[in-house]
Amino acid sequence: MTSRPIAVAPDTRPAMYEAMCRAVAAGGGRLVEPADADGLVWADPAGVDSFPEVVANAQNLEWIQLPYAGIEPFAHHLDDRWTWTCGKGVYAPAVAETALGMILAGQKHLHGYSRATSWSDPVGRVLAGSRITVLGGGGITGHLLPLLAPFGCDVTVVRRREEAFSGADRTITTGRLFEVLPRTDVLVVALALTAETTGIVGVAELAALPDHAWLVNVARGGHVVTEDLVEALRSDSLGGAALDVTNPEPLPDGHPLWSEPRCLITPHVANTPEMGLRLLEPFVAENVSRFCSGDVLLAPVDVALGY
Amino acid sequence: MTSRPIAVAPDTRPAMYEAMCRAVAAGGGRLVEPADADGLVWADPAGVDSFPEVVANAQNLEWIQLPYAGIEPFAHHLDDRWTWTCGKGVYAPAVAETALGMILAGQKHLHGYSRATSWSDPVGRVLAGSRITVLGGGGITGHLLPLLAPFGCDVTVVRRREEAFSGADRTITTGRLFEVLPRTDVLVVALALTAETTGIVGVAELAALPDHAWLVNVARGGHVVTEDLVEALRSDSLGGAALDVTNPEPLPDGHPLWSEPRCLITPHVANTPEMGLRLLEPFVAENVSRFCSGDVLLAPVDVALGY
Numbered sequence: 001m002t003s004r005p006i007a008v009a010p011d012t013r014p015a016m017y018e019a020m021c022r023a024v025a026a027g028g029g030r031l032v033e034p035a036d037a038d039g040l041v042w043a044d045p046a047g048v049d050s051f052p053e054v055v056a057n058a059q060n061l062e063w064i065q066l067p068y069a070g071i072e073p074f075a076h077h078l079d080d081r082w083t084w085t086c087g088k089g090v091y092a093p094a095v096a097e098t099a100l101g102m103i104l105a106g107q108k109h110l111h112g113y114s115r116a117t118s119w120s121d122p123v124g125r126v127l128a129g130s131r132i133t134v135l136g137g138g139g140i141t142g143h144l145l146p147l148l149a150p151f152g153c154d155v156t157v158v159r160r161r162e163e164a165f166s167g168a169d170r171t172i173t174t175g176r177l178f179e180v181l182p183r184t185d186v187l188v189v190a191l192a193l194t195a196e197t198t199g200i201v202g203v204a205e206l207a208a209l210p211d212h213a214w215l216v217n218v219a220r221g222g223h224v225v226t227e228d229l230v231e232a233l234r235s236d237s238l239g240g241a242a243l244d245v246t247n248p249e250p251l252p253d254g255h256p257l258w259s260e261p262r263c264l265i266t267p268h269v270a271n272t273p274e275m276g277l278r279l280l281e282p283f284v285a286e287n288v289s290r291f292c293s294g295d296v297l298l299a300p301v302d303v304a305l306g307y
Numbered sequence: 308m309t310s311r312p313i314a315v316a317p318d319t320r321p322a323m324y325e326a327m328c329r330a331v332a333a334g335g336g337r338l339v340e341p342a343d344a345d346g347l348v349w350a351d352p353a354g355v356d357s358f359p360e361v362v363a364n365a366q367n368l369e370w371i372q373l374p375y376a377g378i379e380p381f382a383h384h385l386d387d388r389w390t391w392t393c394g395k396g397v398y399a400p401a402v403a404e405t406a407l408g409m410i411l412a413g414q415k416h417l418h419g420y421s422r423a424t425s426w427s428d429p430v431g432r433v434l435a436g437s438r439i440t441v442l443g444g445g446g447i448t449g450h451l452l453p454l455l456a457p458f459g460c461d462v463t464v465v466r467r468r469e470e471a472f473s474g475a476d477r478t479i480t481t482g483r484l485f486e487v488l489p490r491t492d493v494l495v496v497a498l499a500l501t502a503e504t505t506g507i508v509g510v511a512e513l514a515a516l517p518d519h520a521w522l523v524n525v526a527r528g529g530h531v532v533t534e535d536l537v538e539a540l541r542s543d544s545l546g547g548a549a550l551d552v553t554n555p556e557p558l559p560d561g562h563p564l565w566s567e568p569r570c571l572i573t574p575h576v577a578n579t580p581e582m583g584l585r586l587l588e589p590f591v592a593e594n595v596s597r598f599c600s601g602d603v604l605l606a607p608v609d610v611a612l613g614y
Contacts, residue, residue: 094433097458101411105421108408113573114421117565119557122579126401146457151404250426258424266420272429279433 001293003030007037009054013044016067019277020284027288039063039291041284048073063291065284068276071301084301090283091276092139095190095244098270099140099218100147102242103127103186106214111240111264125185125212127151133158133184135177135200136191137165140218144190156180160196174200181208186216193220203228212239218270221247226257233260244270308600310337314344316361317354323374324350326588333588334595346370346598348591355380370598372591373608375583379500379527382613391608395499397590398583399446402497402551405577406447406525407454409549410434410493413521418547418571432492432519434458440465440491442484442507443498444472447525451497463487467503481507488515493523499614500527510535519546525577528554533564540567551577 006029011017020043024031034040035057042051045068055061066074066086078084105111107130109123128151134141137159145167148155157165158177165171172180181187187209191197201215202225209215215238217224226247232238240262249268257263287297313336318324327350331338341347342364349358352375362368373381373393385391412418414437416430435458441448444466452474455462464472465484472478479487488494494516498504508522509532516522522545524531533554539545547569556575564570590605597604608614 093435097411097434098415098431101408101415101417104404104408105412105417108405108573109576110408110412110417110571110573111421113576114412114418114571116572116574118560119574122574122576124405124576124579124582126582126585127404128400150453150456253425264417264421265423266415266417267423267426267429269416269420269429269431272431274429275431275433 001028001289003028004038004292005030005032005036005060006039006041006288006291007032007034007058008041008043009034010044010047010050012047012050016277017043019281020067023281023284024288026282026285027290028292029288034058034061037061039065039288041065041288042067042074045073048077051077063297065287066301067280078301078303080303083297084303085287085297085299086301087276087280087283088299089139090279090299091270092143094275094279095140095218095270096143096147098244098266099144099188099190099216102216102218102244102264102266103132103148103188103214105264106186106216106240106242111242112261115261127153129153130185131183132156132186132188133180134168134188134190135174135197135223136189136219137161137163137171138190138192140190141165141188142167144188156184177205178208181205182210184209184213186214189215189217189219189223191219191223193222198222199225201225201229203231206232206238209238211237214239215241215243217241218244221245221249230256230260233257233262238262240264242266244268308335308596310335311345311599312337312339312343312367313346313348313595313598314339314341314365315348315350316341317349317351317357319354320351323584326584327374327591330588330591331595333592334597335599336595341365341368344368346372346595348372348595349374349381352380355384358384370604372594374587378608378614385608385610385613387610390604391610392594392604392606393608394587394590395606395614396446397586397606398577399450401582401586402447402525402577403450403454405551405573406451406495406497406523409523409525409551409571409573410439410455410495410521412571413493413523413547413549418549419568422568434460436460437492438490439463439493439495440487441475441495441497442481442504442530443496443526444468444470444478445497445499447497448472448495449474451495463491484512485515488512489517491516491520493521496522496524496526496530498526498530500529501613505529506532508532508536510538513539513545516545518544521546522548522550524548525551528552528556537563537567540564540569545569547571549573551575 008020063083157168242264315327438461464475549571
C-alpha cells in the first residue's frame with residue numbers, strides 16, 4: 001500500500017472535519033489541500049454550495065467520498081470524471097437499534113408512561129412470539145432481524161424481488177402485502193423512498209392491520225400517508241405509531257400527531273450526528289485504505305442512476 | 308401421580324383466583340378449603356394480612372406457592388415448617404424485555420422525545436459496543452443477556468457468588484462493584500431485594516458512574532436510594548434513569564422524579580397482570596403436578612436467606 005494525498009473539506013463542521021482527518025490518517029492517507037489531492041472526503045452534508053469552488057483546482061482528483069447515505073444534495077454535482085462513494089449502509093446498525101427501541105417502546109407503553117406525572121394502570125404486551133412484518137429488504141432490515149432474533153418473533157420481510165431474506169421466517173413480494181397485514185402485530189417500514197414506495201402505507205393498509213398493531217417508520221416520511229395515519233389513530237383502529245420520520249418533515253408545531261396519545265415521534269434521529277461520526281469514521285478509514293491500495297471501494301455511487 | 312388436596316386463597320382478586328384454580332386442576336390437584344389442604348396457592352400478592360388466618364387451621368399443610376417473584380411482603384411469615392415456592396423466574400422473560408426497552412429508550416432519548424410537542428435537536432447514542440453492568444445473576448439476567456447479545460456489548464454481571472454467569476463477558480462478586488462502575492454505560496438492577504441489597508445503589512455508586520451513564524431498575528425500588536438518585540439527576544452527574552420500580556411505591560404525585568427530564572418511570576409493569584397470569588398459570592400447574600408426584604418443586608424459597 002502506498003500513501004496517497006487526500007483532502008478533507010470543508011472545515012465548517014469541526015467535529016466532522018476532525019473525525020474525517022483522523023479517518024484519512026487511520027486509512028494510511030496523507031492529508032493535503034484539495035488542489036494537491038487524489039481523493040477528497042466531503043465533511044459537511046449541509047455545505048454543498050462550496051463544492052464547485054473546492055474541486056475547481058483539484059487537477060489530480062480521482063475519488064470523492066460523500067458523507068451520509070442519501071446523496072440527494074449532491075445530485076447535480078455528480079460527474080463521471082470522478083469515482084464517487086457515499087455512506088450507504090454505514091448507518092443501518094444505528095437505525096436498526098432505533099427501530100427495535102421503538103418496537104419495544106410501543107409494546108411496553110413507554111411513550112405513554114414517559115408523559116405520565118402520576119402512577120397509573122399497567123399496560124403492555126410481551127414482544128416475544130409477536131408477528132413482525134418488515135417492509136424492505138435492505139441494510140436496516142439486515143441489521144434489525146438479528147436484533148429481533150432472540151425474541152422468537154414470526155418475521156415476514158416484504159420486498160420487491162422474489163428472493164428469501166436471510167433471517168426472515170418468510171419473504172414475500174410487495175404485491176402480497178395484504179396477505180400478511182391482518183396477522184401483523186408490528187409493521188416496520190425500512191424501505192428506500194422511490195416513486196413506487198411513496199405512500200405505501202395508506203388508508204387501506206392501515207385498515208388491514210389489527211386494531212392493536214403498531215406502525216414503526218424508520219425510513220422516510222413519504223412512505224406513510226400522514227392524514228390516513230392520523231385518522232387511524234384517532235378512530236382507534238391502530239395500536240400506535242412510532243415515527244422517526246414524518247411527512248411533512250419537520251413536523252410543524254400543532255400538528256395532530258404531536259398530541260396523539262399513541263404516537264411517539266423522534267425527529268429523524270435514528271442516527272444522530274454523534275452516532276453517525278462514530279460509524280462513519282472507521283468506514284471512511286477503510287475506504288481511504290482501499291483507495292491507497294487500489295482495491296474496490298465500498299458504497300459506490302452510480303452516477304447514471306444517481307444513487 | 309396421586310391427586311392431592313390443594314387450596315387457593317384468598318379470592319380477593321377474581322382473575323387471579325380463577326387462574327390459580329385452573330392451574331390446580333390442570334396440575335392434577337383437588338381443590339379444597341385451606342383447612343383440608345396439603346398445598347396452598349396464594350392468589351393475591353397484595354393481600355398478605357389475611358395469611359395467618361388462612362393457614363391457622365391448615366394442620367396438614369406442607370407446601371405454599373407464592374405469586375410473583377419478590378416475596379418481601381411474606382418475609383415475616385416465612386417459616387420452615389412449610390416448603391415455600393414463589394414465582395421467581397416466571398416473569399423473567401417479560402421483565403428482560405422491559406429492561407432492554409428501557410435501555411434502548413435511554414440511549415435513544417425516547418422518554419424525552421415522547422414528551423416533546425415540537426421538532427427538536429438530535430440526541431442519542433449507539434447501544435452496540437456499550438459497557439453494561441448487571442447487578443444480579445438470576446432469571447432476569449439470564450433472559451436479558453441473550454436479548455443484549457446481538458448488540459455486542461461488553462457485559463459484566465455482578466453477583467454474590469464467585470461463579471461465571473453464562474453469556475457475560477465477566478462475572479465479579481459484589482465486593483468488586485466499584486471496579487466496574489466507572490466504566491459502565493448502563494447499570495441494570497436485576498437483583499432480589501434482601502437486607503444485603505437494600506440501597507445497593509446509593510450516593511457513592513451513583514458518583515462512581517460516568518456522567519452519561521443510565522440506571523435501569525427492573526427489580527425493586529428499595530435497591531436504589533431515591534434521594535441520592537434525585538440528587539444525581541438534578542446535578543447532571545448521571546445520564547438518566549429508567550425505573551419500573553420506585554421507593555416509595557407507588558411514587559406519590561408531585562415527587563421530583565415525575566418532573567425530572569431524564570427519568571422514565573413505568574408503574575411496576577415489567578410484567579403486567581395480563582402478561583403475569585399468562586405466565587404464572589402454567590407455571591403453578593407444573594408445580595402442582597410436581598407436588599402431587601413428589602418431584603422437586605420449581606422456584607423454591609430459601610427460608611433462611613429470605614428469597
